[in-house]
Amino acid sequence: MESVVDVTKEDVSKEEEDIDEIMRACAEGKVEEVRRIVELDASRACRQNQKTGKSPLMMAAEMGHLDIVTMLLEAGAPWNAIDRFGQCAGNYATDAGHQSIVDLLVNAGTQAELILGASIRLGLVVRNTEKAAISTTTAAAPESESKTSTTTVPVEHEPCTKPDYLDRNVRYNADQTALLDEDDDAVMMEWERPLMEAHASILTSNEGGKRVLNVGFGMGIIDTALQKRQPSLHIIIEAHPQVYAKMLHDKWDQKPNVRICFGKWQTVLPQLIQEGVILDGIFYDTYGEHFTDLEDFHDGMVQLLAKPHGIYSFFNGLAPDNIFFHGVACQCVKLQLAQHGLETEFAACHIEVKESDWDGVRRKYWHNRDTYYLPIATWSSTTEKQDVDHEAEESSTNKNAAPVEASSSATSGETEVDNDPDRKKLKAHDTR
DSSP: OHHHHHHHHHHHHHHHHHHHHHHHHHHHTOHHHHHHHHHHOGGGGGOOOTTTOOOHHHHHHHHTOHHHHHHHHHTTOOTTEEOTTSOBHHHHHHHHTOHHHHHHHHHHHHHHHHHHHHHHHTTSSOOOSOSSSOOOEEOOOOHHHHHHSOOOOOGGGSOOOOTTGGGSOEEEOTTSSEEEETTSOEEEEGGGHHHHHHHHHHHHTTOSSOEEEEEOOTTOHHHHHHHTTOOSEEEEEEOOHHHHHHHHHTTGGGSTTEEEEESOHHHHHHHHHHHTOOBSEEEEOOSSOOHHHHHHHHHHHTTTBOTTTOEEEEOOOSSTTOHHHHHHHHHHHHHHHHTTTEEEEEEEEEOOOOGGGGTTOSSOSSOSOSEEEEEEEEEOHHHHHHHHHHHHHHHHHOTTOOOOOOOOOOOOSSSOOOOOHHHHHOGGGOOO
């Protein structure tokens, strides 16, 4: 028994020495020393200090050693590992002002997440249970902790994808300020109202007569905002039976130009496409779905969005608990939409969420940030030119060709231009 314990202690001591060695080399910028270490054992690039959770990549990023960061990434160091304070290498680089390293880590993270998403969609990888595009790794608990206590996952790190959401009960709280599921997690909350007003303003340019679609009614906040702008067609897709019943109780089916489609968007969207529906503004805000569902939605959405002036947006709760991960997720969406011919920018909106707003809610889906990056996706000028050229080609062979669908241009003076210094650091933002 004693020999086993001795071996364990020796192993732990050797592990600590190995980590300390590469951490010192990363801190001091000793490129050749780091190279020697990872060539002997590439796994050392991936290890983390057991007490702090800090990794060699975090250390090199914090100290501004670009060559070492590049080397560690190539050796397999996870770009998204987090320490015991929830910080990743990108956070360290951002806080230290090392923009070249921030850019490198954003690119590494974006490529990794796009590859993962494609693998999931192709069935090469089993879909995990994270809603956001970002999954994270953390250091193992120190040996002393693992023997003396039970490690529990913080509630904010629990999976937020809920495949059985539509089969479970939901309830509106007493003062109608929140829609909660059976776990007391919030589906939608009243503090979102200013954000939804901003989304509605962008989607309609504050003009009447627009054709709009909202996916996910919830508390009806954005639909109320859209109704104030008197759309000529207002389609609402809602899949939860209890929310649908509340819509009928509140006579949403009798509101001007409203068409309620009860069912999952995966079923309804193809029907709308088959009908030839064209929309000036589309908004997506579902609950409990995976990030790849958002990707799938984009595949169908673009067939409904009017050219050249249609506008698409969604509730931007991507990776809400880490600003760097949020930036990577936004960049992923920007690149995905670009493949469909859409240009995406993220307008900064100030938002205030009080701690008391979360009373009665099991976990937050917004974490101590006062800036919300509102997505605005519009058809790119390149796409418009291609459509015009294609129309001209068709017209030359068919004089009766139908004209290209169009609506009035969408801009808004109500959403401030983003001057947030953190956003400037995270170039991914130049773009629950």
